[in-house]
Amino acid sequence: MALMTPDQYEDSLKKRNPRVFMNGNKVESILENKNTRTVVEANKASYAWALDPKYKDIMTVFSPLVGEVVNRYTYLSASIDDLVKKAQAGTFTSEMLGTCIYRCVGYDALHSLASTTWEMDRDLGTEYYPRFIEFLKTVQKKDLSIAGALTEPRGRRNQKTLEWPDPYFSLKVVDKKKEGIVVRGAKINISGAYACHELVVLPQSAHSKEEGDYAIAFAIPPDTKGITFVCQYTPFSAERELSEDIEELGNPLFGQRETSMVIFEDVFVPWEKVFHCGETPYSAKLVTRFARTHRMTCGGTCKVGFMNQIIGAARLIQEYKGLEKTPHINEQLAEMVVLRETGRACGLAAAQKGVEEPPGSGVFLPDELMGNVAKLNICNAFWRVMALAGDIGGGLVVTMPSLKELKNPEVKGYIEEFYSFGSDEPTENILKVHKALQHWTAGLHGVGTWHGAGPVMAQKIMLQRIVNYDHEKELVKRTLNLKEKKKK
Ligand SMILES: Cc1cc2nc3c(=O)[nH]c(=O)nc-3n(C[C@H](O)[C@H](O)[C@H](O)COP(=O)(O)OP(=O)(O)OC[C@H]3O[C@@H](n4cnc5c(N)ncnc54)[C@H](O)[C@@H]3O)c2cc1C
Known part of the structure; x- marks a missing residue:
């Protein structure tokens, strides 16, 4: 079976040495640094679930490409059923982790690459698709973790x-050699990339014929010469660094969402891992196919798990406080459930209405309209769920003391007495659950949910491109029996 164990994954990282910086210092080991360790x-966990009989249906799938059972996060959807399972896996992994499944952006990028390399070969006679399939076979057989990098620093947005x-400001080809290409530039906000085996890179800013040097897609190991990661650093990073016991953090093992800037300083990429180079009309296809797949994931699956x-x-805090029968709290919880289920419905609809794209390619992508609707919907729904949770949680969500006070003999008694709500729940549990809500409602997830997979305007622009309103206009014309336009 082509499945790695969690220990094998960890060992595989020991053999690599990516160049990583955080908070002004070099990260000597991503396995030991407390923040990179969360990734x-x-x-x-994604390797462990695939081997667990309880979760194998959701986390593994038989791949005809390699004739073996593979981790779902390396698999290309070849049917609507696959897309539905993909959506379900997105919810499962995110609710189990309470943070990103860092293999997801790469998983979605694989879908975009398969579909678009197939189309380029058909239309242009290039040979990208067989190259990509060889790469994918290796990914599946070796059960590699793939991260995905599209977002670029860019300059002024109106230029x-x-x-x-x-x-x-956009990743650029600076040299083409017999053996491969050399690229320079950067990608930003990239989730968990230093802990992947292969970073899959897609273009972002190539549109016109003159921008051919920016029309590039490829795969590259993160410890390749010339690649540097500069990690995000937030109050949550500092808190984790200072903590002696991860149990006192909002999400002990998996933390907040970790990203980094990825800098490419004249990085060499061999041709066998280049999947797009100069064919500008197909750059936009790579982006939009990635976006519709990733928007289903970000909008309709992983935020459902977070919710x-x-x-x-x-709900636990409601019970601690003895508010189980309080109508407005129950209504708030019901509203949260409705928002969650609306998100789930959009994700599943995007999967159920998925199509083979392009026809004949064998690659199934989620429905473009529903993928975008899923993401748009969740942007607002997620803030609302956080607001409702904040109301139920009360001020303690942001005023709570450190859990360390429970180990401080001078203060422990006060904490246990005055933060017990008079319940028989251990005060430690009460504080931990409040800390979890602090992590969600006062953390990075609001803006992260808004911008991950693109800000709302990107989805609104896509919607305006997809919907032409002909059907709706026809309905009104027919219902009202409207006359033909006057002849001029
Ligand atoms: C937690 C998190 C994880 C992420 N993980 C990944 C990842 O793994 N891989 C990856 O590739 N990306 C990732 N991203 C990046 C994400 O896709 C981008 O943040 C998102 O597309 C927004 O881009 P930006 O951050 O540059 O914001 P901007 O594009 O600068 O957006 C800011 C505002 O400017 C507006 N704006 C931008 N451009 C224009 C324009 N041309 N005209 C008019 N208005 C404009 C936007 O609508 C928005 O209102 C991640 C982001 C987050 C927050």
Whole structure:
């Protein structure tokens, strides 16, 4: 079976040495640094579930490509059923982790690459698809973790790529050799990339024929010469660094969502791992196919799992406080459930209405309209769920003391007495659940949910492209028996 164990995954990282910086310091080991470790733990969990009989249906699938059972996060959807399972896996992994499944962006990028390399070969006679399939076979057989990098620093948003003062605001080909290409520039906000085996890179800013050097897609190991990661650093990073006991953090093992900037300084990519180079009309296809797949994931699947964590914490606090029969709290919880289920419905609808794209390619992508609707819907729904949870949680969500006070003999008694709500629940549990809600409602997840997979305007623009309103206009014309236009 082509499945790695969690320990094998950890060992595989020991053999690699990516160049990583955080908070002004070099990260000597991503396995040991307390913040980068959360990404390693999340990925390890994805390997453990695939081997667990309880979760194998959701986390594994038979791949005809390699004739073996593979981790779902390496698999290409070849049917609507696969897309539905993909959606379900997104919810499962996120509710179990309470953070990103860092293999997801890469998983979605694989779908976009398969579909678009197939189409480029058909239309242009290129040979990208067989190359990509060889790469995918290796990914599946070796059960590799793939991260996905699309977002670029970019210059002023009201200027075109070639008008930016720095040509490397977008990742650019600077040399083409017999053996491969050399790229320079950067990608930003990339989830968990230093802990992957292969970073799959898609273009973002190539549109016109003149922007051909920016029209690139490829795969590369994160410890390749010339690649540097500069990690995010937030109050949550500092808190984790300072904590002696991860149990006192809002999400002990898996943390908040970890990203980094990825800098490429004249990085060599061999041709066998280049999947797009210069064919500008197909750059936009790579982006939109990635976006519709990733928007189903971010909008209709993983935030459903996150909401489960938030709802669970709010419900526990309701019980601690003796508010089980309080109508407005029950209504708030019901509203949260409705928002969660609306998100889930959008994700499942995007999967159920999925199509083979392009026809004949064998690659199934979620419905474009529903993928975008799923993401748009969840942007607002997620803030609302956080607001409702904040109301139920009360001020303690943001005013709570450290759990360390429970080990401080001078203060322990006060904490146990005055933060017990008069319940028989251990005060430690009460504080931990409040800390979890602090992690959600006062953490990085609001803005993260809004921008991950693109800000709302990106989805609104896509909707305006997809919907032409002909059907709706025809209905009104027919219902009202409207006359033909006057002849001029
Ligand atoms: C937690 C998290 C994880 C992420 N993980 C990944 C990842 O793994 N891989 C990856 O590739 N990306 C990732 N992203 C990046 C994400 O896709 C981008 O953040 C998102 O597309 C928004 O881009 P931006 O951050 O540059 O914001 P901007 O694009 O600068 O958006 C800010 C505002 O400017 C507006 N705006 C931007 N451009 C224009 C324009 N041309 N005209 C008019 N208005 C404009 C936007 O609508 C928005 O209102 C992640 C982001 C987050 C927050």
